[in-house]
Amino acid sequence: MRTVQLFWGLVLLNVAVVWTLFFTIAPEPKHALVGVGQFLGLHAALLMILQLTLVARLPWLDRRVGMDRLTSWHRWTGFTLFWVVLLHPLFVMAGYAAVSHSSTWQQFRNLAGMLGSLVGMIALVVVVVAAAASLRSVRRRLQYETWHAVHVLLYAAVALVLVHQLFEVSAFTAAPVATAYWWALWVFALGALLVGRIAMPLWRNARHRLRVAAVVPESDDVVSVHISGRDLDRLPARAGQFFIWRFPGYARWWQANPFSLSAAPDGRTLRLTAKAVGGASAALRHVPVGSRVFAEGPYGAFTSLRRTRDKTLLVAGGVGVTPIRALLEELSGDVVVLYRVHSRADAVLLAELESLAHERGARVHLLAGRTGAGSPPFAPFAPDNLATTVPDVAERDIFVCGPPPMTEAVIRALRALKVPRSQIHAERFRLAA
Numbered sequence: 354m355r356t357v358q359l360f361w362g363l364v365l366l367n368v369a370v371v372w373t374l375f376f377t378i379a380p381e382p383k384h385a386l387v388g389v390g391q392f393l394g395l396h397a398a399l400l401m402i403l404q405l406t407l408v409a410r411l412p413w414l415d416r417r418v419g420m421d422r423l424t425s426w427h428r429w430t431g432f433t434l435f436w437v438v439l440l441h442p443l444f445v446m447a448g449y450a451a452v453s454h455s456s457t458w459q460q461f462r463n464l465a466g467m468l469g470s471l472v473g474m475i476a477l478v479v480v481v482v483a484a485a486a487s488l489r490s491v492r493r494r495l496q497y498e499t500w501h502a503v504h505v506l507l508y509a510a511v512a513l514v515l516v517h518q519l520f521e522v523s524a525f526t527a528a529p530v531a532t533a534y535w536w537a538l539w540v541f542a543l544g545a546l547l548v549g550r551i552a553m554p555l556w557r558n559a560r561h562r563l564r565v566a567a568v569v570p571e572s573d574d575v576v577s578v579h580i581s582g583r584d585l586d587r588l589p590a591r592a593g594q595f596f597i598w599r600f601p602g603y604a605r606w607w608q609a610n611p612f613s614l615s616a617a618p619d620g621r622t623l624r625l626t627a628k629a630v631g632g633a634s635a636a637l638r639h640v641p642v643g644s645r646v647f648a649e650g651p652y653g654a655f656t657s658l659r660r661t662r663d664k665t666l667l668v669a670g671g672v673g674v675t676p677i678r679a680l681l682e683e684l685s686g687d688v689v690v691l692y693r694v695h696s697r698a699d700a701v702l703l704a705e706l707e708s709l710a711h712e713r714g715a716r717v718h719l720l721a722g723r724t725g726a727g728s729p730p731f732a733p734f735a736p737d738n739l740a741t742t743v744p745d746v747a748e749r750d751i752f753v754c755g756p757p758p759m760t761e762a763v764i765r766a767l768r769a770l771k772v773p774r775s776q777i778h779a780e781r782f783r784l785a786a
């Protein structure tokens with residue numbers, strides 16, 4: 354929690370610096386509307402720098418905040434950026450039109466003829482396209498890869514914004530202190546991105562040289578992939594975390610899918626367990642043993658570092674059992690596991706859960722059945738039923754991972770049972786809220 358406050362505190366501090374520089378150093382604008390436009394433009398640059406930092410996958414931030422939350426912040430910052438980026442030129446053009454007694458359209462044509470403004474306009478188009486592709490209704494219709502490719506274009510937009518700021522923005526060059534401040538922000542954000550997204554994954558993969566060691570079917574549509582590598586004891590992975598996996602040579606290199614570790618890392622092997630829902634996950638069943646694996650990570654804050662209590666309740670739904678199984682292996686103390694499935698046949702990794710629970714003195718409850726079936730209707734996560742199954746639930750940390758409706762039902766029940774939010778930890782298998 355303190356990391357979240359520290360992070361947003363730093364963001365606000367930078368907003369304050371930008372305001373101070375604008376009101377004390379930046380030259381007087383030609384018109385009030387131009388001033389508003391310039392003010393918005395500086396916020397657009399700040400928001401872009403924030404966006405880069407949020408997607409840089411910095412281990413320090415990711416382990417404490419979690420990639421799902423960072424991506425959710427990234428999403429909302431993105432929509433804010435969209436509006437700011439749209440309003441910035443409108444105000445500037447309206448201001449110049451008022452000064453020169455011409456039309457806004459004329460100003461648009463004038464600005465489009467200047468390189469610094471033109472690159473800003475191209476960046477604006479890219480931001481608008483990326484924001485449109487991120488609308489839920491649009492995104493649902495797009496393939497993940499298409500949506501991702503549109504997002505990759507944003508890196509070009511970032512470069513264009515930097516050029517635009519260098520050529521066009523007087524607040525950038527008004528005083529050495531302003532220039533130094535803006536360069537420091539850009540170097541930090543671009544450096545974080547290069548380190549987190551490129552240098553660190555390349556270095557880790559060169560060091561560990563991951564390969565498929567075994568492929569083990571767990572059911573008709575679920576498969577486990579065991580991965581071996583060098584010096585895996587030096588990989589700072591924890592139970593509950595995930596990697597973004599690629600199988601170059603076997604699958605197309607741009608196909609990358611997030612899967613959680615389904616066993617606690619033991620320093621010798623890693624294991625993922627995947628349910629076939631689309632092309633990439635279904636193809637895992639046929640990955641040849643010995644194939645090279647490229648993994649980005651470990652990521653995620655769904656780990657025992659989040660614990661605030663001695664006792665734990667682990668709640669798994671369907672293939673959401675993967676990080677829960679790994680956590681059970683790592684956790685000590687009083688642990689209860691609830692595993693929700695439609696039928697016993699769907700309960701992959703159940704034998705492992707039961708055997709681990711037996712070793713550790715934990716209890717596993719298999720909750721099999723259709724919600725609402727029977728009389729009284731089967732509703733294992735109704736508050737009363739949950740309190741009956743786990744009477745001391747309010748004294749436990751709860752880790753939940755399952756389909757979104759189940760996860761939300763569990764969280765609602767926990768809140769109804771007055772479990773503090775700080776004790777509830779969810780992995781939604783989704784990178785943005």
Ligand SMILES: Cc1cc2nc3c(=O)[nH]c(=O)nc-3n(C[C@H](O)[C@H](O)[C@H](O)COP(=O)(O)OP(=O)(O)OC[C@H]3O[C@@H](n4cnc5c(N)ncnc54)[C@H](O)[C@@H]3O)c2cc1C
Pocket residue numbers: 497595609610611612613614626627628629630631632633634635672675676781782783784
């Ligand atoms: C943090 C996290 C951990 C996960 N852990 C597991 C696990 O342990 N076991 C398991 O079976 N599933 C897990 N998933 C879900 C798994 O990533 C998807 O089911 C898988 O990527 C589907 O890919 P596909 O190409 O087979 O299907 P598609 O039909 O291409 O995709 C199905 C869904 O997965 C999403 N998806 C596809 N590729 C990606 C990607 N690169 N990044 C984010 N979302 C993507 C798509 O948006 C779509 O909603 C996890 C997801 C996340 C975000």
